[in-house]
Amino acid sequence: MGSGFSALATDNSRPSPQSQFNPGLGDLPESCVALIYMYLDPPQICRLSKLNRAFHGASLADFVWESKLPSNYRVLIEKVFADFPATLGKKDIYARLCRFNSFDGGTKKVWLDKNTGGICLSISSKGLAITGIDDRRYWNYIPCEESRFHSVAYLQQIWWFEVDGEVDFPFPEGTYSLFFRLQLGRTSKRFGRRVCNSEHIHGWDIKPVQFQLSTSDGQHATTHCFLEGPGKWAHYHVGDFIVDNRSESMKIKFSMTQIDCTHTKGGLCLDSVLVYPTKFR
Numbered sequence: 001m002g003s004g005f006s007a008l009a010t011d012n013s014r015p016s017p018q019s020q021f022n023p024g025l026g027d028l029p030e031s032c033v034a035l036i037y038m039y040l041d042p043p044q045i046c047r048l049s050k051l052n053r054a055f056h057g058a059s060l061a062d063f064v065w066e067s068k069l070p071s072n073y074r075v076l077i078e079k080v081f082a083d084f085p086a087t088l089g090k091k092d093i094y095a096r097l098c099r100f101n102s103f104d105g106g107t108k109k110v111w112l113d114k115n116t117g118g119i120c121l122s123i124s125s126k127g128l129a130i131t132g133i134d135d136r137r138y139w140n141y142i143p144c145e146e147s148r149f150h151s152v153a154y155l156q157q158i159w160w161f162e163v164d165g166e167v168d169f170p171f172p173e174g175t176y177s178l179f180f181r182l183q184l185g186r187t188s189k190r191f192g193r194r195v196c197n198s199e200h201i202h203g204w205d206i207k208p209v210q211f212q213l214s215t216s217d218g219q220h221a222t223t224h225c226f227l228e229g230p231g232k233w234a235h236y237h238v239g240d241f242i243v244d245n246r247s248e249s250m251k252i253k254f255s256m257t258q259i260d261c262t263h264t265k266g267g268l269c270l271d272s273v274l275v276y277p278t279k280f281r
Contacts, residue, residue, distance in 0.1 A: 033058035038067055041115055042094065065090035068117045070172040073097065076119070079170055079249075080110055100148060108167070109148055118277040119172055123165060125153035125270045131162040142186070146233065147271045154186055156200050157266035161209075161258040165273055168251045171243045175278040178213050179235040180256055183269040184227055196231030203265025204228070209258045211238040216251035227268070240278050 033055055037045050049059035058064070069090065070076060077084050077093075080103045088096065097112045107127030111120050125141070130153060132138040137156070144152045155161070163180075184204065185196040204227040211223045221239020236256075243250055254273065258265060 062090040120276040124149035128165040153270040181271040185230040201267030213254040
């Protein structure tokens, strides 16, 4: 049984008389291998491409990788890249889109999930409208190694808490979820260990925060949530929305508010807003 598997896995560039009666994987035409690849995810294709020449050659076929790209990938390229090489093959385009690609002045990043080809979007705190952000008595931008954008907005204390944002983006068809990435407390490294300063944390256990989103085609979502868990980054779910017209860009507006002025609140790190396919939850 073991020898049979070995014969299948061996790629003989010079077939012996015996191999003519015991065909192996190396005898499969590239076109057949490429058709098999259509049913596999990208990591599986990359692993199998190392088997032999036929599997490697088939892994370069444009039609294989075009089937893994979002249906509107050309529109995405125009939206994100100011200058994109026109000569890249589809495999290279897929690899390029899987990187964290910055656009809109570096306030947004977009990438493909390498396993599924699903589109993911992140909006930094500097791409949001934050009430009081210009007054350092309330807010400061601080460096953060745990952020994709290398900085976060830190709230020391405020009465009226309000964060708004919007994005106009050509999402492929599908269902998406939107999240705020937040952390109570300010973390740092001390003697190589991660520590959390919870000095300014207060007010978030008195009244819940309200999260809202709305889309240009009339979808709405509202949730309420208490913030908790000092020193831990958390993704607070705002809501889901459906994209069913890939030919049009969808505008999404979202907000996070706690405007009960009977008490102050503070000690919060605001990193970003995330949008990714709901099936990733």
